Amino acid sequence: MSYRLLVVEAHSAPREASVQAALAEAQGFSVQQLSWDAAGPEALASRGPDALLAVAVPHTPRVTQVLEWLRDNPIRTPTLVVLPAHPPDLLMGLGAQVSDDFILSPVRAAELSHRLRRVLGASDSEVGAVRERLLKELGLTQLVGCDPVFLKAVEQIHRFARSEMPVLITGETGTGKELCARAIHHLSPRSDFPFIAVDCGAVPDHLFENELFGHARGAYTDAHRDQRGLIAMAEGGTLFLDEVDALSMTAQAKLLRLLQDRTFRPLGADRFVQADVNLIAASNRDLEACRREKQFRSDLYFRLNVLRLHLPPLRERRDDIALLASHFLKALCSRSDAPRKSFSAAALRELSLHNWPGNVRELLNVVQRAFVRSDGPQILPCHLSLLATAPPALLGDSFREARAEAIATFERLYVEELLRKHQGNVTRAAGEARKDRRAFVRLIKKYGIDRLMR
Secondary structure, three states, X not given: OOEEEXXXXXXXXXXXXXXXXXXXXXXXXXXXXXXXXXXXXXXXXHOOOOEEEEEOOOOOHHHHHHHHHHHHOOOOOOEEEEEOOOOOHXXXXXXXXXXXXXXXXXXXXXXXXXXXXXXXXXXXXXXXXXXXXXXXXXXXHOOOOOOHHHHHHHHHHHHHHOOOOOEEEEOOOOOOHHHHHHHHHHHOOOOOOOEEEEEHHHOOHXXXXXXXXXXXXXXXXXXXXXXXXXHHHOOOOEEEEEOHHHOOHHHHHHHHHHHHHOEEOOEOOOOOXXXXXXXXXXXXXXXXXXXXXXXXXXXXXXXXXXXXXXXXXXXXXXXXXXXXXXXXXXHHHHHHOOOOOEEOHHHHHHHHHOOOOOHHHHHHHHHHHHHHHOOOOEEOHHHOOOOOOOOHHHHOOOHHHHHHHHHHHHHHHHHHHHHHHOOOOHHHHHHHOOOOHHHHHHXXXXXXXXXXXX
């Protein structure tokens, strides 16, 4: 079967040598070329290819502009993006958001053909269902943002996916650890095989060995037949151990042997079995502190902590709160065929001031409730139903000190939002705030905002 492939690149003729060579070797594709300058909305929406290959090498402002349009206006065409060997954070983030898959230059012919066929077969396989969920959930939560720390974490996801080494994902609850684990699996060579998630905190200690390793017939009284464990179910794929810190010391010792030897023995079996799985673990606790306090085995910690991915809490990326909230709201309106809604400036201020102990998951819940509660086109503060939370830094202060700090936080966020809205124009921002321009400038200087917003 021949597939129609639309290649968007810098010029009408291929300039990226590795892509040109790879396409020459690829079998079963009829190639049509389009330059980035001609890649407008109508051109991308009307050509109807089976797959889109976006070659963002070299990176130009026009590439960023088209990718941003694709991010805000998703198309149904399976998309593979080729990025430079060392892409800037912005380009890496955009590439992850708009594509079903992406690879780094230089491109190998076999890899390009494999990736293209994988995105083309997405709708016909279980892998496609996982990819669709990632695009909807991970794309809306973990891959939306502009914070540098967040973008660095996104870049690591793709790099870790190419490795067979254990990955340890850390971060507070609600930051999207399992979704990142699924993304690593999806982008890895094991993506065609199962992803098995294990909630370690929900498995009783006396059942852990049986759940993980399975058992042979006759292993105990009610063992009437062989039963595969979760490791065997994940054969060829990825085993994800969530809340790994919840395991007892005994269970940790049994897991250590799996990591050391890549073998395990089902209960009652007379032989060891080879384990062909990649292992990803996650924890919302400080495992280093647990290790020092003898609550987590040091040898297991160092075996797991080979590749480390830390997800920042939402309160440390406040500039992303409004972006995430608007993205969630747009998705809700689209899924329910509801009229388009937006957040009022006052509602966005409340979202920005909230401490978000539940992180992105809590933000999604708040947006969903507000969407249901609001009847009009705009979401107001009364629709948010935010749980009252005080930033930890305020809890040890006197009332006067806490109030002063809260007021300072509000003033800084309010001024930053107005300046961002008016693209740094102080006069227009002061006018909307109904504040004297000189007094508004004093607030800018007080919080050092002039260096951030211009």
